[in-house]
Amino acid sequence: MKTYKLIILSTLAILLSFTSCHDDLxxxxxxxxxxxxxxxxxxxxxDLAVLGIYNRLQSRFPTDYELMEIxxxxxxxYYFATSPGMAEIGLLDVSPENPRLxxxxxxxxxxxxxxxxxxxNIEVPTDYSTELKDKHTGEAKFLRAYFxxxxxxxxxxxxxxxxxxxxxxxxxxxxxxxxxIYALISSxxxxxxxxLPTTSEQGxxxxxxxxxxxxxxxxxxxxxxxxxxLLERLFADYDYELxxxxxxxxxIETEVNVESIFSLPYLEGTNGHTLTYALxxxxxxxxxxxxxxxxxxxxxxxxxxxxxEDSRFSVTITExxxxxxxxxxxxxxxxxxxxxFIIPIDxxxxxxxxxxxxxxxDMVLLYSEALYQLGDQETALAQLNSIRERAFGDSDHNxxxxxxxxxxxxxxxxxxxxxxxxxxxxxxxxxxxxxGRFTTALTQLESEYNPSTEQAVIQNLNAQAYMKYFPxxxxxxxxxxxxxxxxxxxY
Numbered sequence: 001m002k003t004y005k006l007i008i009l010s011t012l013a014i015l016l017s018f019t020s021c022h023d024d025l026x027x028x029x030x031x032x033x034x035x036x037x038x039x040x041x042x043x044x045x046x047d048l049a050v051l052g053i054y055n056r057l058q059s060r061f062p063t064d065y066e067l068m069e070i071x072x073x074x075x076x077x078y079y080f081a082t083s084p085g086m087a088e089i090g091l092l093d094v095s096p097e098n099p100r101l102x103x104x105x106x107x108x109x110x111x112x113x114x115x116x117x118x119x120x121n122i123e124v125p126t127d128y129s130t131e132l133k134d135k136h137t138g139e140a141k142f143l144r145a146y147f148x149x150x151x152x153x154x155x156x157x158x159x160x161x162x163x164x165x166x167x168x169x170x171x172x173x174x175x176x177x178x179x180x181i182y183a184l185i186s187s188x189x190x191x192x193x194x195x196l197p198t199t200s201e202q203g204x205x206x207x208x209x210x211x212x213x214x215x216x217x218x219x220x221x222x223x224x225x226x227x228x229x230l231l232e233r234l235f236a237d238y239d240y241e242l243x244x245x246x247x248x249x250x251x252i253e254t255e256v257n258v259e260s261i262f263s264l265p266y267l268e269g270t271n272g273h274t275l276t277y278a279l280x281x282x283x284x285x286x287x288x289x290x291x292x293x294x295x296x297x298x299x300x301x302x303x304x305x306x307x308x309e310d311s312r313f314s315v316t317i318t319e320x321x322x323x324x325x326x327x328x329x330x331x332x333x334x335x336x337x338x339x340x341f342i343i344p345i346d347x348x349x350x351x352x353x354x355x356x357x358x359x360x361x362d363m364v365l366l367y368s369e370a371l372y373q374l375g376d377q378e379t380a381l382a383q384l385n386s387i388r389e390r391a392f393g394d395s396d397h398n399x400x401x402x403x404x405x406x407x408x409x410x411x412x413x414x415x416x417x418x419x420x421x422x423x424x425x426x427x428x429x430x431x432x433x434x435x436g437r438f439t440t441a442l443t444q445l446e447s448e449y450n451p452s453t454e455q456a457v458i459q460n461l462n463a464q465a466y467m468k469y470f471p472x473x474x475x476x477x478x479x480x481x482x483x484x485x486x487x488x489x490x491y
Contacts, residue, residue, distance in 0.1 A: 040121045042128075043127050043128035043132060046121065046122065046124075046136050047136065049117060049121070050139050053111055053114045053118065053143045053144075054139075054143065054203075054204070056107065056110055057111060057147075057264065058266070058273075059107070061357070062273035062274055062278070063274075063278075065275075065424060065426060066086060066089060066296075067104055067154060067429070068427070068428070068429050069424060069426060070089050070090045071089055071429045072432060072438075072442070073428070073432075073441055073442060073445055074299060074301075074424070075296045075299060075302075075338075075424070076299050076448075077090040078294055078296075085098040086100060086295070092461050092467055094470055095491070096471040096477070097473075098471070101473045102474075102475050104154070108147045108150055109151075111143065111144075112147045112161060113161075113164070115143050116161065118136060118139075119144075119162075120163060122140075131197075134194075134196075138191070138194075138197075138207075139196065139204065141189070141191045141195070142188070142189065142192040142209065144162075144188055145185045145186075145188035145213065146213065148181055148185050149185050152178055152182065153430050153433075154469065154470055155469055156178055156469040156488060157178045157180070158176065158181060159175055159176060159485075160173075160181060160184055162184070171480050171481040171484065172481050173480075175486060182220075182221055186217060186218075189213055193211055196210055202263070202354075203264065203265035205262060208237070208238045208240070209261050211233055212230075212363055215231045216362070218230060219370060220430075224370045224373040224374050225370075227367075227370040228374060231363055231366065231370065234363060240258055240360045241258045241259060241360070242360055242361060242386070242387075243259045244390070246312050246390060247311070247315045250315060250353065252352065256354070259359050259360045262356075262357045262358040263357060263359075264354060264355045264357060265354050266354060268346070268347055268351060268352030269347050270350075272349070272352050273350070274349050274350075275351060275353075275355065276289060276341055276343060276345055276353065277292055278294075279292070279294065279337060279341060279342055279424070280293070280294060281321055281323070281335060281337050283321075284323055285321065286322035286323060286324055286326045287344070288324075288342060288343070288344045289342065289344065290324040292337075296424070297336070297337065297338070297447075298317045298336050298337070298423075299447055300449040302423060303449065304446075305416065305419060307392075307397070309392060309397070310397075311390075311393065312391050312421060315339065316338065316340050316420075316423050316424065317336055318342075319334060320332035320333065320335065321333060321334075321335035334451050338423075338424050341353055356425065361387055361390075362418075362425075362427070364386060364387055365384070365417060365422075368380045369414055372404070372407070377410075380404070381399060381400075381404060384414060387417055388417065391420070391421070399413055411435060415431055418431055438467070438468065439463045439464065444458055444460055446458060466489050466490030466491075469488050471491035472485060472486075472488055
């Protein structure tokens with residue numbers, strides 16, 4: 001298994017670096033207030049422990065693009081010596097020794113460990129109401145499900161750990177099947193739906209978030225009726241709406257909005273993230289940020305996929321750059337970069353822009369997919385076009401029934417809209433894998449484009465079917481008892 005390295009942590013270590021609610025999630029708790037002596041004595045201790053689960057997701061999420069976008073045809077990487085392993089991922093030449101995989105594995109299981117710790121201690125405090133206990137349980141169950149959903153999509157079957165176990169015992173836990181992991185995810189999310197509050201503070205979970213995530217899980221399982229029922233419940237019972245202007249989803253001033261179902265909150269200088277710096281050009285952006293690494297760059301494939309009239313294009317990709325040190329009258333130059341999460345900041349390593357985890361447009365597109373699979377082409381088309389109309393500001397670019405006359409044609413349009421709508425939001429790789437299209441979509445990649453020669457740089461990828469899952473990290477196989485942890489096929 002793999003939680004063995006996490007299980008040996010003390011209760012104090014579990015609680016370190018916790019943050020809380022919208023304000024609490026953004027302001028670290030002083031270490032001096034967290035001790036083994038007072039851990040789990042009262043409801044506040046449990047609340048801190050729950051916030052520690054959120055904190056693990058907060059800290060991991062800004063780098064998820066490394067495994068969820070860079071392997072796809074949306075993004076390619078610029079590889080510094082300080083980013084070992086990313087070149088392999090971008091070229092689909094990933095080995096079990098890849099350090100990025102191992103870090104992701106350990107961070108994700110650490111989140112599961114924190115959730116298990118909360119659930120095992122949920123009955124200890126006696127000073128809180130049933131409603132608060134249910135809320136803490138629902139949050140822990142949702143977050144554990146979220147972590148397992150990431151693991152099963154990236155690695156396939158993984159060890160199913162739902163309690164705190166001793167180190168030696170953990171070495172004997174084999175990989176569960178994908179079916180078993182999906183059953184665990186569904187069980188946790190159904191419990192979360194029953195226990196989470198209808199409304200919650202920004203940055204903390206609500207019943208709607210659990211419904212939305214479970215619906216997404218059911219789409220991945222191709223349980224279309226279940227997905228349809230859940231999504232219709234979400235739309236009927238909650239007042240989420242598509243924002244009229246796409247760019248408002250990615251601005252500090254409007255980051256709390258009616259389209260966001262669940263977002264992770266950040267605060268510059270206190271509890272910020274590095275995504276803005278990671279996507280910004282190395283010379284910075286005039287009037288916005290004075291530095292960047294541009295580790296993840298938009299592919300020419302993605303660039304070409306946008307219609308210039310699509311409002312999502314300029315929000316997602318900026319074509320022309322003026323460096324931070326430019327004079328006011330300097331001419332910009334061709335230098336495409338992802339702009340979606342780049343905002344004006346003073347501290348380049350600490351962006352305060354909230355990051356969306358679940359938002360309504362994603363759910364609408366999943367609903368369209370489920371409806372089509374169930375034979376309701378007209379309603380599926382209406383849902384698909386609702387996203388397109390927001391993008392173009394009118395219905396002139398809507399699809400027709402002729403455009404989706406066959407399942408293949410429909411999936412062409414559906415996946416294109418998901419690509420354009422959700423670029424850099426960690427969906428593209430999974431969409432290609434779950435629909436079986438990644439082996440054809442990723443034979444070649446047009447990475448950069450040279451406007452002076454009018455030619456794109458071509459990278460050969462040669463995606464193979466076994467690559468739908470990444471290899472189990474070598475360190476985790478070695479830490480398990482001999483023969484317990486089996487490697488994925490092909491590695």
